[in-house]
Amino acid sequence: MLDQPSPIREGEALDQEALQAYLRQHWDGFREIEGIQQFPGGYSNLTYLLQTNAGEAVLRRPPFGANIKSAHDMGREYRVLSKLKPVLKTIPQPIVYCEDEAVIGAPFYLMERVEGIILRGNLAKQLQWAPEQMRQISESAVDALAALHQIDIEATGLIELGKPEGYVGRQVEGWIKRYYKAETDKVPAMDELAKWMQKNKPADGPAGLIHNDFKYDNLVLGPDPPHNIRAILDWEMATVGDPLMDLGTTLAYWTEPKEARLMPLAAANLTWLPGNLNRQEVLDRYAQQREIVIPNPVFYYVFGAFKIGVIVQQIYYRYKKGHTQDPRFANLLQAVRYFGQRGRVALMADQVSGQG
16 A cells, blocks of 8 residues: 555656756766656645656656746745754655756756655555554644644744744735635635634734644555654645644544545545544644643634635636646535535534534
8 A cells, every 4th residue: 555656647747858967967876767657646736756776756846837936836845844854753855956947847856755655535445454543543643743833943943934923814814815816616605714714813822833734645654553654745835833723724634424425525535534533532632732722723623624725726726727637626616615615614513602
């Protein structure tokens, strides 16, 4: 079940000759590329496996058709990895960064390949792990997130990644702006969540390191034991600010069994498999690990659901504009509606309980 690459999707090939010439100048010990394949998972940045004389490496580049000047900042992600590597043992070693778009059509970077199991949706029918093993994996994931949020950003210099002051407000307004910039169809639930968040923003909590996309398919596991987290991937959106906003995104990704039956995209996050912690258990364990009380968990969950809806909407927008022909993107509007409805249901439940 080790994560394996596949043949490169049509229209997403790399210029191997130009790439090889560049790497000969910038990667010590490199001479030639022996093969290139593509990792099939993910809906945003593209990830390739390079087999070379110097060993295997993973190449990350923005998706074709993306506005790389405002998002998909490969240089920033490379710098984040470089800063985190001395602090977190679960960070892949960065190798080289290229900002010259002339090489393969976009900036890119290389990092070491960390072999292991990545819990992608297509493994659901293959996994033979007992519920006890899945519970250990879910506990390890929550503990890793809590530990990440407790890193001393001042002592490590990670404070340089962002501006913590006003983080909650900037995130709310920023994701609302991104949503309406990429809007293709009216989704009333997303409109409702946007208005509610603007009226119910909490004050910033103590600042910490934020991954911003912490979920199962960004973790490299085991394989023996499977709950051993070998690497945390996809640091594109990492910054510093209120870690509870990060927790909210993870909670929104954290799919439970009845939800997995409703939405294939949500089912890709294998937290719905028997044995996994449910969302309330995730919330409780996280708070226990950090020894904190979370005053308004519904807000952070609603923010996470809205944010994921926006990310999906941005991908769907590129598909509608013809910037990508990936057939997986054709029905993503359903996922936008789904995450909007998830946030709306949370609001309704909170209001009924008298806590909202």
